[in-house]
Amino acid sequence: MEVIIVEDEEQVGKLAAQEIARLIRRKPNCVLGLATGSTPIPCYKELIRLHQKEGLDFSRVTTFNLDEYYPIDPRHEQSYRYFMNVNLFDHLNIDKARTFVPDGMAPDPYDHCKWYEEQIKLAGGIDLQILGIGHNGHIAFNEPGSSLASRTRVKTLTEETIRANSRFFERPEDVPRYAITMGIGTILEARKIVLLATGAGKAEAIRRSIEGPVTSMCPASALQLHPRVTYLIDEAAASRLEQKEYYKYVYQMAEQLKKKILAIV
Ligand code: GLP
Secondary structure, three states, X not given: OEEEEEOOHHHHHHHHHHHHHHHHHHOOOOEEEEOOXXXXXXXXXXXXXXXXXXXXXXXXXXXXXXXXXXXXXXOOOOOHHHHHXXXXXXXXXOOHHHEEOOOOOOOOHHHHHHHHHHHHHHOOOOOEEEXXXXXXXXXXXXXXXXXXXXXXXXXXXXXXXXXXXXXXXXXXXXXXXXXXXXXXXXXXXXXXXXXXXXXXXXXHHHHHHHHOOXXXXXXXXXXXXXXXXXXXXXXXXXXXOOOXXXXXXXXXXXXXXXXXXXXXX
16 A cells, blocks of 8 residues: 655645546546545645646546435535536536436436446446545445445445534435445455545544554455555544654655656666
């Protein structure tokens, strides 16, 4: 695992956007896995800037979002579809028909989950998956106890997640009790994964995810099983990592090596 520790959320956003931009330039028809939440917002702002100021072209890009509340109308301001439109898609030259978000109004959510998995396969799989992390270590809406081999499915949200997300709704009772979410097994099939985390509130989840045992009680710890994962986190989120100084050293050494290789070539 690669752990990159930077100063603040702006830096996290910039580096994540640069990674996405590199992929789009190398593979204009790439498939991105996207996340919602407050953490990726600086990254999405930077992607919009790269599109508007530097011509980053999204016209052939396909995206799959991790999750959506259920039931929820996609036009509801708190739906993840609405979030993605307002914070990213509306500002890019992306074809909305190629932006997939689970349907919060699907008449048969179980069937819809199967359909969603099929669409990911038909698109050729996800090249780069962006992830956030919940305070309890959840990724997407895979709450503690989720099977590490799980696929896209309907999940019942924990009280903790409902409480954390109620800040966005008018009343706590308005938070949907279910979600449709990619499974941990689905996420692990992405070719590359970048997990973003910022703020001291995420420090414990980050510690458990990187340095704790692989356990369904911390769904993000399953990422230890993936060969290409980068944690892009700020100082506050890194504050509980036992090996923090070592990760910084490894990153500096890797950067130095890259420069040396470039100088030789
Ligand atoms: C939600 C989402 C997750 C997200 C998490 C953290 O529960 N389903 O995908 O990673 O919240 O959100 P935030 O970035 O706002 O802390």
